[in-house]
Amino acid sequence: MNPERRPLIAGNWKMFHGGNSGLALAADVVSIAKRVPHADLVISPPYTILGAVSLDCQGKKVAVAAQNLHAKDKGAFTGEISGPMLVESGCTWVIIGHSERRQLFGETDATVAEKTAAALQYGLLPIVCVGETLAEREAGNTLAVVKRQVEAFLDILAGSDKAAAIAYEPVWAIGTGKNAGPAEAEEVHAAIRAWLVEKSPALAQRTRVLYGGSVKPDNAKALLGCPNVDGALIGGASLDAASFGAIAEAAEALAIAR
Ligand SMILES: O=C(CO)COP(=O)(O)O
8 A cells, every 4th residue: 555545445335224124233333433543434325325424424434425416506307316416415425337337227437427526626535436347357458447437537646636436346256255366456456546647646646546346354455455445335344344444454454554
């Protein structure tokens, strides 16, 4: 981990814990935050409890992210939620372009770029997701695919002075229990860092690059210990306070040790 970038540990709850169980989990994460003063924690519950969770987390060192947003600020877009609405609900972050949204909901590099610009415009910090499929990896195209995805929004991040995050989430590692090995993750993270540096050293310095895909307590230390891995975006293991806490503690220990 780069000493100037605090580890960012983010839990993407996806379509789980949208009611009382989510409020209880958020309270547990507030307790975890007290044990990890050197790490930044973000939780991303479903829309239905964003407002309530944000209120409970206010001033407690746990930031709240939405899982998506619409690029427009308002309008006749049934079922959609805008950046200003998320800000009003207390969100400070938003996940953009998750592979599930790209694969299941038709999001493209172009819509991801549009949403990234909208997030920054409305005062939200984006966590923009990239990552290759298994077929793309097996064809030797991992870096080309990730580069194309990153290039779609690189100028937008460079045009803002906000500290956004990029999450590298190999699609084949999401929810499969098959994480990228530390060397595989570091190869892509180092490439992303190099593209950021090429665009602007200041951008590279402020942008945290998170790894996502089957991060668990038993592999967190090895993954988070990679030089260009600045944190994690966690799905399944973020749904349980004990496992999310153990990963946050691994980040804390590494941050103290460096
Ligand atoms: O999609 C993810 C986080 O956004 C990763 O999910 P898992 O940790 O369940 O593999």
